[in-house]
Amino acid sequence: MTTGPGKRQQALLRAVHEAGDRPVLVVPPGAAISDAVTWRKAAKALAVKGKLRAIYIRQKDVRGRWRRRLAVVSVDSGNFGNVLPNNKPDWVAIAPPSVCSEVRDLRQALIGALLGEFVNRPTAEKLFAEAMEYTAAHGPQPVDHG
Incomplete structure (x- = not known):
């Protein structure tokens, strides 16, 4: 039985605290698939416990295509992301239509x-x-x- 958040969860909590209202990408750029899965699981565990809020943001990839990226913010942040809730997991917060950039x-x-x-x-x-x-x-x- 664990006594607290793991090292990736601690890293996410620390990054969110330092970032203020800005979203923090859950998966670092260039991460291996196995690392990406581990980072997403850490974000999910924290979001389900209510320690932070998971959101989706849009960012361009290396080829210039817009992609949906998982990010986290503090629970009291006013940032809800900018992606409409198409096929999102239940633990990811919904972006209100008033702040969506997907016209x-x-x-x-x-x-x-x-x-x-x-x-x-x-x-x-x-x-x-x-x-x-x-x-x-x-x-x-x-x-x-x-």
């Missing part, structure tokens, strides 16, 4: 909510483009407050 996902969710049904991304982008064309051609419509 296309947000558009898709909003258009789906307005229509009352699921809308795939290409359809959502097409509807948004049509709305922008209409607005550009006809100008913004006045709102009747009466």
Whole structure:
């Protein structure tokens, strides 16, 4: 039976304390797959115990592609990440839509909510483009407050 957090958990707690409100990546860049699994398990254990909050952030990889990366912040941090909750584990905090940087996902969710049904991304982008064309051609419509 362990008496406290392991060395990776201690390292994550220390890094979060030093980083303040900035997110700390769970898996160090260039880590081996076995090390990455160990770091993720350490983050999960701390998040489940409520000692820190796990979030997803978007970062570019070495090829310039946007990737979802697991990060941790303190429990009282205002940082909830910037990735919408698609296929996320239960122990990872959800980013509120107001702080999401994934504009296309947000558009898709909003258009789906307005229509009352699921809308795939290409359809959502097409509807948004049509709305922008209409607005550009006809100008913004006045709102009747009466």
